[in-house]
Amino acid sequence: MRAVGPRFVQVWYRDGHVFAKLWKTNLFPPLIEPFLFLLALGIGVGYYITSIDGVDYLSFVAPGIIVTTAILQATFECTYSAYFRMAFQSTYDAIISTPVAPEELSLGEIGWGATRALITAAAVVFALTVVGRMPPIWILPVLALQFVAGIHFAALSLNITSRVYSTEYFNFYLSGVIFPLQMLTGAYFPLSRIPEVLLPLAWALPLTSMIDLTRGMMLGRLGWYSLLELAYIVVTTVIFVELALRSMRRRLIQ
Amino acid sequence: MIAMERTPTTPAPLIEATDLVKRYGELTAVNGVDFTVAPRDFLGFLGPNGAGKTTLMKMIYCLVEPTSGSLRVFDTDVRADPRRIKARLGVVPQENNLDPDLTVWDNLLIYSRYFGLRGAEVEGRARELLDFMELMDKRNTVIGKLSGGMKRRLVIARALLNEPEVVILDEPTTGLDPQVRHLIWDRLLELREQGLTFLVTTHYMEEAENLCDRLLIMNNGCIIARGRPLDLVREHVGEFVLELVADPRLEAEIAQARPDLGRQRSGQRLYLYGADAEQLAPLVRRYGSRESRLRPTSVEDVFLKLTGREIRE
Numbered sequence: 001m002r003a004v005g006p007r008f009v010q011v012w013y014r015d016g017h018v019f020a021k022l023w024k025t026n027l028f029p030p031l032i033e034p035f036l037f038l039l040a041l042g043i044g045v046g047y048y049i050t051s052i053d054g055v056d057y058l059s060f061v062a063p064g065i066i067v068t069t070a071i072l073q074a075t076f077e078c079t080y081s082a083y084f085r086m087a088f089q090s091t092y093d094a095i096i097s098t099p100v101a102p103e104e105l106s107l108g109e110i111g112w113g114a115t116r117a118l119i120t121a122a123a124v125v126f127a128l129t130v131v132g133r134m135p136p137i138w139i140l141p142v143l144a145l146q147f148v149a150g151i152h153f154a155a156l157s158l159n160i161t162s163r164v165y166s167t168e169y170f171n172f173y174l175s176g177v178i179f180p181l182q183m184l185t186g187a188y189f190p191l192s193r194i195p196e197v198l199l200p201l202a203w204a205l206p207l208t209s210m211i212d213l214t215r216g217m218m219l220g221r222l223g224w225y226s227l228l229e230l231a232y233i234v235v236t237t238v239i240f241v242e243l244a245l246r247s248m249r250r251r252l253i254q
Numbered sequence: 255m256i257a258m259e260r261t262p263t264t265p266a267p268l269i270e271a272t273d274l275v276k277r278y279g280e281l282t283a284v285n286g287v288d289f290t291v292a293p294r295d296f297l298g299f300l301g302p303n304g305a306g307k308t309t310l311m312k313m314i315y316c317l318v319e320p321t322s323g324s325l326r327v328f329d330t331d332v333r334a335d336p337r338r339i340k341a342r343l344g345v346v347p348q349e350n351n352l353d354p355d356l357t358v359w360d361n362l363l364i365y366s367r368y369f370g371l372r373g374a375e376v377e378g379r380a381r382e383l384l385d386f387m388e389l390m391d392k393r394n395t396v397i398g399k400l401s402g403g404m405k406r407r408l409v410i411a412r413a414l415l416n417e418p419e420v421v422i423l424d425e426p427t428t429g430l431d432p433q434v435r436h437l438i439w440d441r442l443l444e445l446r447e448q449g450l451t452f453l454v455t456t457h458y459m460e461e462a463e464n465l466c467d468r469l470l471i472m473n474n475g476c477i478i479a480r481g482r483p484l485d486l487v488r489e490h491v492g493e494f495v496l497e498l499v500a501d502p503r504l505e506a507e508i509a510q511a512r513p514d515l516g517r518q519r520s521g522q523r524l525y526l527y528g529a530d531a532e533q534l535a536p537l538v539r540r541y542g543s544r545e546s547r548l549r550p551t552s553v554e555d556v557f558l559k560l561t562g563r564e565i566r567e
Contacts, residue, residue: 007368007370010364010367010368011368013364013367014353014364014367017356017360017364018353018355018356021355021356022355089351089353089354090347090349090351091351091353093317093347093351094347094351094352094365095368096317097315097316097317097340097343097345097347098340098365098368098369098416099337099338099340099341099368099369099370100368101336101337252317253316253317253318253319254278254317254318254319
């Protein structure tokens with residue numbers, strides 16, 4: 001991390017600028033999808049379920065949806081999109097022949113992945129506010145947490161991207177790692193439904209803490225353990241960012 | 255090895271490589287290379303694909319780390335402070351790594367930010383450069399819609415944004431048509447008049463001879479000959495060459511008759527080198543045909559003489 005200076009902002013700016021140019025295709029789907037999804041769950045599935053864990057179904061899964069769509073967005077941005085920039089457009093090579101260090105490039109990319117996660121989370125939060133499932137006082141803290149979660153998964157993904165030589169591996173990463181995570185982290189159903197022997201594994205996953213903390217804020221169920229969850233999220237995020245910076249440096253500077 | 259004696263009045267070389275080596279596992283890409291670059295040099299690295307030219311350039315602009323040996327740019331070790339070196343270099347890589355979704359103008363402006371350049375001053379410079387490379391009327395065009403020649407000119411303009419002292423061009427005109435090539439050559443020579451130093455890699459002898467005042471000929475990671483194009487030619491192959499289609503029997507006959515001439519075979523063709531055209535004229539009368547050629551030698555002939563193979567594969 002020593003090599004990192006303010007230059008990473010320029011890489012972040014570049015990504016944002018390209019995104020903004022293509023805003024018509026980039027912005028609308030994330031705004032509309034959450035509405036439709038929530039409608040389906042709230043009106044459709046919710047009809048059959050009276051309550052989960054003391055609340056109605058939509059209120060229970062809403063936090064899970066916020067977090068999972070946010071981290072998926074960060075993951076896509078720092079796998080396929082980042083790989084495309086690195087290997088097909090050779091954008092990374094162009095950037096590091098300037099005074100921007102590889103670590104700054106990586107940080108800029110991670111920052112952008114987290115920004116896209118934030119944009120997506122904001123869209124879902126907006127939809128939830130409209131249907132009355134989002135306590136206004138927790139909007140900013142929830143979004144801040146999604147940004148951190150975005151950094152976490154952007155870093156994890158960038159690390160993978162720095163090691164692969166084909167996009168095939170991303171299929172494995174997404175279907176073999178990311179998607180199953182949703183089953184083990186309390187996103188769509190309470191952890192109490194998971195076999196007891198898997199509970200330690202479930203709690204070892206930072207995603208579980210991210211979802212539980214988000215749910216805690218939205219349903220007013222915070223406690224001292226919430227601080228532990230936050231600390232766990234932050235510490236694992238910092239570690240993964242450091243690992244991503246190192247791994248990408250090895251890839252870019254032979 | 256070219257060693258520069260440093261006295262108080264001699265300026266330090268801009269680039270200094272000593273016994274520079276790059277190995278990728280079993281493969282040695284650069285195998286003990288020595289050279290120096292002085293201010294206002296126009297230095298060419300000539301050689302076939304795989305000679306190590308690109309790897310050498312990448313070490314200079316700090317994209318690749320040397321395995322062993324010393325490489326100093328602007329009197330700074332490339333391992334020690336790459337950032338400071340990159341700020342003073344202009345890099346035109348082999349591929350056009352432009353941002354395809356952005357316009358010509360945006361590409362320049364965003365790139366300048368990586369150098370910490372912002373505002374009216376750099377915008378003025380961008381405009382100047384677009385004018386210089388004849389791209390002004392394309393400034394709002396998206397990269398995807400540009401031709402290969404325009405993209406190349408843009409990459410060169412981009413490399414000049416930070417007012418570099420040394421510009422590195424890796425195969426600058428490969429694949430471009432003649433008008434664009436000549437435009438680029440003219441511009442580079444103009445910049446050279448303004449005091450810039452250039453390093454160019456190429457496998458086109460025309461480019462090497464037209465642009466460079468010194469050449470380093472590379473093969474298999476080593477520098478096999480160095481000097482001014484005319485000196486190289488005079489030293490290794492003489493000024494004229496006669497190309498003949500000759501089978502081994504005919505070759506032996508000529509070898510016996512004219513042991514004074516340098517000789518090289520490449521496939522079906524036999525090359526006979528002489529100091530001037532008069533030396534070779536009798537052979538033209540005797541063995542000449544529609545397939546033979548008597549012509550001035552070029553650096554490509556030097557390469558052929560030294561390695562037994564053509565530069566172009």
